[in-house]
Amino acid sequence: MVSPSHPIFEGFPEFRPGTVWLVGAGPGAPGLLTLLALHGLQQADVVVHDALVSDAVLGFANPSAEHIHAGKRGGKPSAVQADITRTLIALAQSGKRVLRLKGGDPFVFGRGAEEALGLAAHNIDFRIVPGISAxxxxxxxxxxxxxxxxxxxxxxxxxxxxxxxxxxxxxxxxxxxxxxxxxxxxxxxxxxxxxxxxxxxxxxxxxxxxxxxxxxxxxxxxxxxxxxxxxxxxxxxxxxxxxxxxxxxxxxxxxxxxxxxxxxxxxxx
Incomplete structure (x- = not known):
């Protein structure tokens, strides 16, 4: 794993406590993560991730980060979208660096806009990190x-x-x-x-x-x-x-x- 202090990350945006990054994990292969997604994963205090995000991708996260499964799969018991958004809000309000990790790109059929709107309604700063859409x-x-x-x-x-x-x-x-x-x-x-x-x-x-x-x-x-x-x-x-x-x-x-x-x-x- 590349250390968060590696020179490759010099000048990257700060992941501040009490903020949320909505990050695209790409279509599946861990090598298709963007550098900004990798940077966010290694800084996060908690990762709220979709069902299709693989263990290999999650393996790039800060080793001390909490992982929360928030996946939705058709025909299977799934997290409710409103509950996911409330979780993001509560975690950010508690001062955590919250990384919401979504398969593909957050704004391509990923409901990332709904989550971002919920964060904005509660005056929580967020960053969108696009991913490679499947x-x-x-x-x-x-x-x-x-x-x-x-x-x-x-x-x-x-x-x-x-x-x-x-x-x-x-x-x-x-x-x-x-x-x-x-x-x-x-x-x-x-x-x-x-x-x-x-x-x-x-x-x-x-x-x-x-x-x-x-x-x-x-x-x-x-x-x-x-x-x-x-x-x-x-x-x-x-x-x-x-x-x-x-x-x-x-x-x-x-x-x-x-x-x-x-x-x-x-x-x-």
Whole structure:
């Protein structure tokens, strides 16, 4: 572990007592943490972390830091968001350096904005430390470029469920289907057949490529491929956490699939 006093951290922002850092842990591999995230982890008095944050990432934390699990997983007993925010507020008000560690990026389907708004309402200073979003970094580990000038000049990011866990009915599916050639779906496994049906009804082609990346950036990463029309046949092979990408982005995977057995042997990614 790099010492907090290492010259690499000279000039980094102070992590003051009574403040909260909302930090993105990246898509999974510990080597994808940012330097600022590492600096915060090594200074924190308490780390409030999501379910998908690995032990390897938590291993970078200050050895004396308290760890509080605040994960939310679909279909499993989960922390209530309001309780998580109250915990952050109470810890900061007690004078702790509080690091809220969230998978991916805090502001990309991570509810980081809700937590930041709660802190602001209580006049608690906070810092946002962005992370590599799984919808970009995770796909890169699968050899899937989220953009390529020959295929798409835009991309849509979609969450597969709303606040209640149901399919987001507020989405304009007809507009979404036409908005971008590539659609990247987070947390969409549960409702994937319904999402596919709505996109097909809105005009997307049944032979469009679909790739599903499970446990992205980890040695256990798996990728399965199919088409939008055969999503139902893919479902028995899919398990969360998974990213789903629709469109031509995955067509380059046979050439760009660099994350081979040798690469997976490096524990940092």
């Amino acid at each position: 919808g970009i970094g995770g796909l890169a580990y699968a050899g899937i470029p989220v953009t390529h000038r020959d295929f798409n000049q835009s991309v849509t990011f979609l969450t597969g469920h709303d606040l209640s866990g149901d399919l987001p009915l507020a989405i304009d599916w007809a507009g979404l289907a036409k908005a971008a050639p590539v659609i990247v779906m987070y947390m969409a496994v549960k409702h994937l057949p319904d999402i596919a049906a709505r996109l097909l009804a809105a005009g997307r082609a049944p032979d469009e490529a679909v790739a599903v990346v499970m446990e992205a950036t980890l040695p256990t990463q798996r990728v399965i491929s199919g088409t939008l029309g055969d999503v139902a046949a893919l479902m028995p092979q899919i398990a969360p956490p998974a990213l789903i990408v629709l469109g031509p982005a995955s067509s380059l995977r046979p050439v760009l699939d660099w994350y081979d057995t040798a690469a997976r042997e490096n524990r940092y990614g």
